[in-house]
Amino acid sequence: MKKHFKFLSVLFVLISGSYLPNVNAASSTEMLITIAETSPILLQRLNVIAHDDAELLNQLLTMAHSKSEQLERLLNIAETDVVVFEQLVEIFNAEAAQQKISVMGIIDEDDIIQN
Numbered sequence: 001m002k003k004h005f006k007f008l009s010v011l012f013v014l015i016s017g018s019y020l021p022n023v024n025a026a027s028s029t030e031m032l033i034t035i036a037e038t039s040p041i042l043l044q045r046l047n048v049i050a051h052d053d054a055e056l057l058n059q060l061l062t063m064a065h066s067k068s069e070q071l072e073r074l075l076n077i078a079e080t081d082v083v084v085f086e087q088l089v090e091i092f093n094a095e096a097a098q099q100k101i102s103v104m105g106i107i108d109e110d111d112i113i114q115n
Contacts, residue, residue, distance in 0.1 A: 027066035028061050028066055030066065031061075031064070031066045031067070031068050031071070032046075034068055035068050035071075038068075039068070039072075042068070042071075042072055042075070045075060046060075046071075046075070049075075056078065059089055060074050060075055060078065062092075063088070063089070063092050074088070
């Protein structure tokens, strides 16, 4: 019974984890459409990054949480001070990992999920 519970728990975590990026992708698309309509210069800057450094673009979109103002501020930092931007990425990733752990819970030796 414990093995079935553990399997179902892990399956639930994997399914819910795969759904979350799709939600963010939809809101990122909406944000990009808004940027295209309101700020063509920012769209052009993002397009250059898309061609030169797709990983950076993905990081910017993830960190912006679908807020165009926040995206532009992060882009400005990434372009003007790479060291500070790298520190922000480290902090953001550490915070995201901590949130993921607290949402998923942990499985202890007795195969019990705790939050």
